[in-house]
Amino acid sequence: MAQTLTETAGSLEAMTPVPYAVTAKRQDTYDTWTLELEPVDGAPIVPGPGQFNMLYAFGVGEVPISNAGNFATDDRLVHTIRAVGAVTKALCAVEIGTVVGVRGPFGNTWPIEEAKGKDVVIVAGGIGLPPLRPAIYHVLKNRKDYGRFVLLYGARTPSDMLFLDEVKSWQRDYDVDLDLTVDAGDSDWKGKVGLVTKLIPPAQFDADDARGFIVGPEIMMKFVAQELINRDLPAESIYVSMERTMRCGVGLCGHCQIGPTLVCRDGAVYTWDEVESLVAVKEL
Amino acid sequence: MRAVLAPEALEAIVEELRRRDWRVVAPTVRDKAIVYDEIASAAELPVGWKDVQAPGSYKLELRDDEARFGYAVGPQSWKRELLAPSVRLLQIERTHGSFKAAEDAAEAKRTAFFGVRPCEVAAIKIQDRVLIGGSFADGDYLARRKNSFVIAVNCGEPAANCFCASMNTGPKAEDGYDLVLTEILDGAHRFLAEAGTGEGAELLAKLPQQPAADADLSAAQKVTDTAREKMGITLDRSDVRDLLLANLEHPRYDDVAGRCLACTNCTLACPTCFCTTVDDANDLSGAGSERTRKWDSCFTAQYSEMHGGGTRRSLQSRYRQWLIHKLATWNDQFDTQGCVGCGRCITWCPVGIDIREEVSAIRATQEAKP
Numbered sequence: 001m002a003q004t005l006t007e008t009a010g011s012l013e014a015m016t017p018v019p020y021a022v023t024a025k026r027q028d029t030y031d032t033w034t035l036e037l038e039p040v041d042g043a044p045i046v047p048g049p050g051q052f053n054m055l056y057a058f059g060v061g062e063v064p065i066s067n068a069g070n071f072a073t074d075d076r077l078v079h080t081i082r083a084v085g086a087v088t089k090a091l092c093a094v095e096i097g098t099v100v101g102v103r104g105p106f107g108n109t110w111p112i113e114e115a116k117g118k119d120v121v122i123v124a125g126g127i128g129l130p131p132l133r134p135a136i137y138h139v140l141k142n143r144k145d146y147g148r149f150v151l152l153y154g155a156r157t158p159s160d161m162l163f164l165d166e167v168k169s170w171q172r173d174y175d176v177d178l179d180l181t182v183d184a185g186d187s188d189w190k191g192k193v194g195l196v197t198k199l200i201p202p203a204q205f206d207a208d209d210a211r212g213f214i215v216g217p218e219i220m221m222k223f224v225a226q227e228l229i230n231r232d233l234p235a236e237s238i239y240v241s242m243e244r245t246m247r248c249g250v251g252l253c254g255h256c257q258i259g260p261t262l263v264c265r266d267g268a269v270y271t272w273d274e275v276e277s278l279v280a281v282k283e284l
Numbered sequence: 285m286r287a288v289l290a291p292e293a294l295e296a297i298v299e300e301l302r303r304r305d306w307r308v309v310a311p312t313v314r315d316k317a318i319v320y321d322e323i324a325s326a327a328e329l330p331v332g333w334k335d336v337q338a339p340g341s342y343k344l345e346l347r348d349d350e351a352r353f354g355y356a357v358g359p360q361s362w363k364r365e366l367l368a369p370s371v372r373l374l375q376i377e378r379t380h381g382s383f384k385a386a387e388d389a390a391e392a393k394r395t396a397f398f399g400v401r402p403c404e405v406a407a408i409k410i411q412d413r414v415l416i417g418g419s420f421a422d423g424d425y426l427a428r429r430k431n432s433f434v435i436a437v438n439c440g441e442p443a444a445n446c447f448c449a450s451m452n453t454g455p456k457a458e459d460g461y462d463l464v465l466t467e468i469l470d471g472a473h474r475f476l477a478e479a480g481t482g483e484g485a486e487l488l489a490k491l492p493q494q495p496a497a498d499a500d501l502s503a504a505q506k507v508t509d510t511a512r513e514k515m516g517i518t519l520d521r522s523d524v525r526d527l528l529l530a531n532l533e534h535p536r537y538d539d540v541a542g543r544c545l546a547c548t549n550c551t552l553a554c555p556t557c558f559c560t561t562v563d564d565a566n567d568l569s570g571a572g573s574e575r576t577r578k579w580d581s582c583f584t585a586q587y588s589e590m591h592g593g594g595t596r597r598s599l600q601s602r603y604r605q606w607l608i609h610k611l612a613t614w615n616d617q618f619d620t621q622g623c624v625g626c627g628r629c630i631t632w633c634p635v636g637i638d639i640r641e642e643v644s645a646i647r648a649t650q651e652a653k654p
């Protein structure tokens with residue numbers, strides 16, 4: 001060992017995809033599928049709510065995808081994937097039994113323990129619901145540990161809404177203040193039409209003792225955070241999950257930088273006061 | 285432990301290291317530039333050459349002496365040896381409906397880096413922090429780094445683009461080496477050699493040498509003092525982080541975007557730039573795939589590509605990313621500066637963009653404000 005080497009080396013066990021078989025596949029919308037994965041050998045990893053995995057489609061490549069499963073009861077990984085690029089299209093085209101690769105879990109988690117005893121306000125936009133799903137499951141499973149539970153979900157159109165039956169069952173079974181909206185309705189849509197930000201002023205929660213979790217496009221998170229701040233929820237009590245391109249997932253490749261932070265290492269969950277000034281700068 | 289070596293003793297260094305079956309990589313002249321390559325003899329060092337550098341310009345000229353290290357830095361850095369430009373990480377084979385991924389064993393032959401400049405010693409320390417100092421480590425880098433042996437050479441003749449004195453990384457190496465040499469051309473041509481580690485002392489003990497007299501020590505000190513004076517301070521490091529972060533939307537970025545070609549030369553030549561991508565390539569049968577880690581650059585559009593387009597589409601934003609990373613956000617991310625003042629990005633920029641000038645231009649408008 002060179003004596004000039006003073007750094008202590010971190011873990012080397014993160015770079016090889018582990019084979020997981022697809023055990024279930026469900027089409028959620030016209031471009032979005034949910035996969036359930038079980039390890040070909042051994043026990044599955046147990047991600048925390050808010051963490052992501054690097055999913056590998058054989059011969060195509062890897063992408064970071066949030067965990068969307070119910071960690072409390074499941075021993076399988078659940079990932080909801082929108083087919084937008086080469087890798088996500090390959091992942092969405094898998095059949096039951098196909099083996100994909102998993103590296104992870106990476107990144108930090110939603111502050112679900114710290115939120116105990118408080119009201120929880122979750123605001124999701126479109127494909128932003130799956131990354132919040134583990135946190136939602138946790139609150140539902142431990143419903144009495146939390147105060148009011150407000151879930152606001154917006155999508156572009158009714159056909160972009162994910163897990164709608166399940167979302168409605170949460171409202172029915174668990175005392176959830178659910179409100180839904182779409183940017184543009186269709187002939188079957190009887191609900192609200194408009195941006196998800198409009199659901200915030202009427203929502204019932206105690207801003208002095210609440211936590212907000214938001215996931216959606218950056219522009220949506222920005223306006224939702226502002227609406228929550230308008231309701232006197234402090235920026236430090238508002239959490240968002242950021243998204244950037246990633247190659248390694250473990251802080252080595254540089255791709256996920258947003259100014260002073262590496263999303264894979266320091267996020268993907270941030271308080272709004274940590275990222276507000278970064279999101280405000282175009283193309284940072 | 286320190287001693288004075290005659291120029292001929294450099295051959296003894298190479299011989300001793302090669303006797304141990306180590307690779308010896310050192311500066312040598314190729315294609316009219318000084319590059320780092322494996323050498324078999326100290327005669328392959330760039331004897332009697334100097335480099336003349338300016339923004340966007342580099343040329344070698346003959347000196348009127350036989351200096352072995354009478355130049356600054358060339359287009360390459362030791363990054364090539366530690367964070368190799370292309371490394372296969374994985375071989376993945378399909379196996380009855382599943383796949384098997386095998387990591388390439390991270391092995392590296394013991395290698396002596398002979399002629400590492402103080403700014404480059406600093407750059408290696410920075411890459412150590414980034415690539416092996418966090419929760420996760422790059423295995424290939426670690427293997428290469430563990431097997432490296434650093435013979436630093438202090439600088440006596442900085443090139444015009446050198447600004448290590450501004451960045452506090454040179455012209456004299458304070459630590460991070462196994463052995464450090466200072467080439468003294470004043471009077472008898474000789475080297476002051478100082479061991480930085482036990483292994484360095486062991487090597488030094490094997491070399492033909494003279495004891496170092498006070499006159500040798502003061503002559504060596506004069507070498508780096510003179511270099512420091514020549515360079516002066518051309519970039520004010522003290523408040524540069526706050527300056528850049530307070531001016532993220534500065535019009536100077538429009539100006540520099542009008543000159544920058546997004547060629548990525550600066551990031552490739554930079555000894556601290558560490559960004560990489562991975563490339564998955566398949567064999568013709570479709571049964572096997574390989575993953576290769578390759579250098580990447582924040583100056584490309586693909587670097588920030590996500591669904592819905594890249595986050596940094598404009599050249600303004602890409603230059604800003606590079607500049608603020610080097611001089612500001614690197615500190616936030618890794619608790620160390622990202623620039624060592626080697627000047628390569630200035631010399632090897634085809635249009636001669638000078639990082640110091642860009643900072644000065646931003647600073648000038650800031651200071652003009654009341």
